[in-house]
Amino acid sequence: MWPEYFAISYRNPRNGELEGIDIDMARALAARLNVRLTFVETNFGEFMDRVDDGSCDIAMMAVGITPPRAQRIAFSKPYLASPVYAVTTRTNTRIQAWRDIDSPGTVVAVAAGTIMEPLMRESLRNAEMMVVRMPRTREGEILSGRADVFMSDYPYTRRMVLMHDWARVIDPPGRFGETLYAYAVQRNDAAWLNEVNAFLERARLDGTITRSATRHGLAPILLP
DSSP: OOTEETTTEEEOTTTOOEESHHHHHHHHHHHHHTOOOOOOOOOTTTHHHHHHTTSOSOEEEEEEOOHHHHTTEEEOOOOEEEOEEEEEETTOSSOOSGGGTSSTTOEEEEETTSTHHHHHHHHOSSSEEEEEOTTSOHHHHHHHTSOSEEEEEHHHHHHHHHHOTTEEEEOOSTTTTOEEEEEEEETTOHHHHHHHHHHHHHHHHTTHHHHHHHHTTOGGGBOO
16 A cells, blocks of 8 residues: 555554555455455555555555556556646646646646656647656656656546645536546456455445445545
8 A cells, every 4th residue: 555645545644553445444354364464565656566566465556557567567457537637836827727737838847656647748749748756756747846746546636736826726527537446456356356356246235345445535435
């Protein structure tokens, strides 16, 4: 899990506790299997290595389904879907609408390893793209003035407006960059993947995932 993913797998800085839909779901999966749960912290640039080398059994951090990732890992059935949004500052007068983003002189930040990296590399024609690698953050690049805007999804951008009074979210046209989110396991382990999918189906039927999504403000992007 990635501990910076608000409403998904987030370590609350106020109390150090993990919270989010996939924290809830990981605990529910462990209870179903009657096993001890251990959270392994990673990020989107490294999580596939952790799955491949056996450091973890499953990535439960709203992993976006993409063809390159599907060549290395196996995905469960999707459970969330989100377009891509932009975040800038309230004081940025040059970027007021989505059409202003892809303009000469604009620097667009994306987190390394996320689905936004290949998406924006293909989409941008005039703006410059900045790939942000840990320990640097997209927020830090915006506040420092090195970037003008960063791209992220529904959960992360909701965090920005809830926790930072300087942040302003720009909605995309239509469903720009909409991506399905799922859990990820090692390839060629059909039995484990089937178990995960059975767990997801049961969680839908008994309302577990709906209650968690509602509690964490994710009902608008929960798949039926």
